[in-house]
Amino acid sequence: MPDKPGRNAIEVVDVSKIFGSGEGQVAALDTVSVSIRENEFFTLLGPSGCGKTTLLRLIAGFDFPTAGEILLYGQDIAPLPPFKRPVNTVFQSYALFPHMTVADNIGFGLEMLGKPKAQIKVRVAEMLKLVKMEALAGRRTSQISGGQQQRVALARALAPQPKVLLLDEPLSALDYKLRKEMQIELKRLQHETGITFIFVTHDQEEALTMSDRIAVMSSGKILQVGSPWDIYDKPAERFVADFIGETNFLTAAIAGVSDGKAQATLKSGATINATVAEGFQPKDKATIVVRPEHAKLTAAKGDLSGTVENIVYFGTDTHIQVRLDSGEAFTVRQQNTRSAGCGFEQGEKVGIAIGNDAAQVLRD
Amino acid sequence: MVATTLSKAALFETGAAKATARRNRLLSVPALVIIGIFGVLPLIIICVYSFLVAAPYGGVQWQFSTDAYLNFLFQRDIFDDTLQFTPDFLIIYLRSFLFAVVTTVICLLLGFPTAYFMATRAPAQRNWWVLLITIPFWSNLLVRTLAIMFIIRDEGLINNALMALGVIDKPITMLYTNFAIQLGLLYAFLPFMVLPLYSSLEKLDFRLIEAAYDLYATRRQVLWRVIIPLSRPGIIAGCLLVFIPALGAYVTPLILGGGIHLMIGDLIAQQFGSGRNWPLGCAQALILMAAVLVALFFYVRNTSGRIQHG
Numbered sequence: 316m317p318d319k320p321g322r323n324a325i326e327v328v329d330v331s332k333i334f335g336s337g338e339g340q341v342a343a344l345d346t347v348s349v350s351i352r353e354n355e356f357f358t359l360l361g362p363s364g365c366g367k368t369t370l371l372r373l374i375a376g377f378d379f380p381t382a383g384e385i386l387l388y389g390q391d392i393a394p395l396p397p398f399k400r401p402v403n404t405v406f407q408s409y410a411l412f413p414h415m416t417v418a419d420n421i422g423f424g425l426e427m428l429g430k431p432k433a434q435i436k437v438r439v440a441e442m443l444k445l446v447k448m449e450a451l452a453g454r455r456t457s458q459i460s461g462g463q464q465q466r467v468a469l470a471r472a473l474a475p476q477p478k479v480l481l482l483d484e485p486l487s488a489l490d491y492k493l494r495k496e497m498q499i500e501l502k503r504l505q506h507e508t509g510i511t512f513i514f515v516t517h518d519q520e521e522a523l524t525m526s527d528r529i530a531v532m533s534s535g536k537i538l539q540v541g542s543p544w545d546i547y548d549k550p551a552e553r554f555v556a557d558f559i560g561e562t563n564f565l566t567a568a569i570a571g572v573s574d575g576k577a578q579a580t581l582k583s584g585a586t587i588n589a590t591v592a593e594g595f596q597p598k599d600k601a602t603i604v605v606r607p608e609h610a611k612l613t614a615a616k617g618d619l620s621g622t623v624e625n626i627v628y629f630g631t632d633t634h635i636q637v638r639l640d641s642g643e644a645f646t647v648r649q650q651n652t653r654s655a656g657c658g659f660e661q662g663e664k665v666g667i668a669i670g671n672d673a674a675q676v677l678r679d
Numbered sequence: 680m681v682a683t684t685l686s687k688a689a690l691f692e693t694g695a696a697k698a699t700a701r702r703n704r705l706l707s708v709p710a711l712v713i714i715g716i717f718g719v720l721p722l723i724i725i726c727v728y729s730f731l732v733a734a735p736y737g738g739v740q741w742q743f744s745t746d747a748y749l750n751f752l753f754q755r756d757i758f759d760d761t762l763q764f765t766p767d768f769l770i771i772y773l774r775s776f777l778f779a780v781v782t783t784v785i786c787l788l789l790g791f792p793t794a795y796f797m798a799t800r801a802p803a804q805r806n807w808w809v810l811l812i813t814i815p816f817w818s819n820l821l822v823r824t825l826a827i828m829f830i831i832r833d834e835g836l837i838n839n840a841l842m843a844l845g846v847i848d849k850p851i852t853m854l855y856t857n858f859a860i861q862l863g864l865l866y867a868f869l870p871f872m873v874l875p876l877y878s879s880l881e882k883l884d885f886r887l888i889e890a891a892y893d894l895y896a897t898r899r900q901v902l903w904r905v906i907i908p909l910s911r912p913g914i915i916a917g918c919l920l921v922f923i924p925a926l927g928a929y930v931t932p933l934i935l936g937g938g939i940h941l942m943i944g945d946l947i948a949q950q951f952g953s954g955r956n957w958p959l960g961c962a963q964a965l966i967l968m969a970a971v972l973v974a975l976f977f978y979v980r981n982t983s984g985r986i987q988h989g
Contacts, residue, residue, distance in 0.1 A: 402893075403894065404889075410886040410889065412905065502890045
């Protein structure tokens with residue numbers, strides 16, 4: 316997906332957040348900088364404890380950075396309390412007001428902004444329609460299902476027309492099918508409202524399917540920012556490659572680099588072309604990654620050779636785990652056809668062919 | 680086959696449910712017996728006595744009369760037997776209501792921030808705060824009230840300290856005044872406000888407060904639109920637990936009011952003691968109960984409706 320050019324809605328500049336003091340102090344964020352463009356669906360992705368929620372809370376104003384600036388369209392909002400920021404949040408727990416109806420929840424933000432009653436009524440009706448909840452406007456929030464609460468939480472956060480919408484793992488409490496539906500729904504809402512979304516998740520699949528751009532975070536740092544395609548196919552670091560999807564790691568000797576491609580000699584003796592991240596000069600030895608679906612099993616000897624250890628059927632595809640002659644593990648993902656099996660058997664000697672554009676050299 | 684097993688299971692379940700219900704009813708028997716003997720029976724006795732005639736040295740004569748109720752508002756002239764409106768008792772009732780209302784309001788104003796403070800501490804710390812709040816219950820109310828007496832009397836702690844500091848040169852009379860009664864009531868009933876408020880605020884989901892801030896609510900709006908509505912059950916419970924016993928307070932006004940400033944409790948006690956008019960005491964107690972019931976009815980109707988509907 317091509318990057319959308321545009322102004323920056325949010326600029327996070329050298330932000331650090333340290334919790335606690337003295338011995339027990341923990342840096343939840345360590346000099347993080349990132350720009351989030353206007354109208355984009357931006358995802359902060361990482362395992363729990365990586366700092367993604369902390370960053371979101373700093374943008375929302377629930378916490379204040381220890382150092383650094385957070386700019387909203389060029390204006391530093393880091394010291395402002397949450398009620399002075401044109402930014403709204405969809406909470407992981409939804410945090411709907413249990414003593415109010417669905418409609419009152421949606422209208423709360425506008426009411427607090429002091430908008431006239433008639434205007435609030437119109438906007439609430441609009442929002443109810445947007446999230447398809449018109450029929451349940453008068454219900455209490457305890458009388459509606461989890462998926463419906465999710466929609467109300469979205470409508471409530473969108474009603475005051477924030478400049479940026481923050482979503483803190485909003486789909487994690489939903490079951491699989493509902494989550495899939497809401498993913499599409501969220502994309503539609505983002506498209507229809509044109510509001511910049513900052514979405515926090517630990518689910519890499521969710522991040523890949525929904526985002527315009529993703530920032531992968533680990534231990535309080537942003538490791539890589541890019542489109543889902545960039546992140547998946549051109550991971551810059553081992554953590555990113557490992558966290559997103561399944562990957563094979565191979566050690567290789569680098570013979571030379573030209574035009575962003577390195578000639579990598581594998582342990583098997585075969586030499587393949589591997590792309591190198593921009594501005595990175597690999598040393599003699601490097602780790603290269605090959606996605607399981609970008610390699611092919613062959614009966615004949617390929618770039619690598621080994622023995623089939625295990626065959627796992629997944630419905631749409633089959634994962635064939637191979638123990639390479641060099642001792643490393645390697646998985647190949649093969650698309651299933653309806654009529655035949657995968658064509659290989661456990662214990663069989665096989666070769667693996669790596670495509671011309673399948674490998675990537677990692678920054679170590 | 681499957682169907683029969685299912686229906687058997689269902690039968691077993693309903694049988695088990697019935698047995699559980701029976702057991703639960705059985706469990707309530709001790710409570711019902713106690714309420715019957717110590718609650719309902721005395722109430723019936725009070726009711727009956729209030730319609731009898733006072734015996735000259737206490738006790739009652741078994742003769743029907745509504746004099747006790749008439750005496751509440753009127754006094755029978757000894758010479759011509761006419762009834763004259765005497766608002767003495769009524770004034771004491773109204774004064775007691777005023778004391779109870781002021782106590783409730785001030786306890787709420789002091790108790791709410793206290794309970795909020797406790798509820799926002801770390802969970803391990805909270806239990807210590809609850810313990811601190813309950814410390815006054817470890818000693819007798821009479822002893823604690825006497826302690827207040829020693830603090831506020833003319834040669835008491837406060838006056839001595841102020842005189843030593845040169846702030847005043849004559850002691851301020853605090854004991855045996857309305858102020859003393861009010862202070863004693865506040866002291867005695869504050870924990871009864873704090874504890875239910877705390878238990879309500881402790882259950883409050885503080886993420887809702889964040890959500891309200893996020894939706895442009897200022898601190899004041901968060902308090903009025905989110906925190907107070909959600910802690911309403913605690914506010915209602917606390918107000919009832921303070922208002923009702925404060926209205927019937929006996930020890931505090933007796934000691935700190937010095938018998939000059941009476942409250943309902945002392946008035947009723949008097950009828951059974953020096954007044955030697957048991958029927959009047961019974962009537963006064965029942966009138967108090969009726970008044971509390973009426974006040975409760977309006978209070979609960981005004982507040983619980985909002986809990987359910989908005």
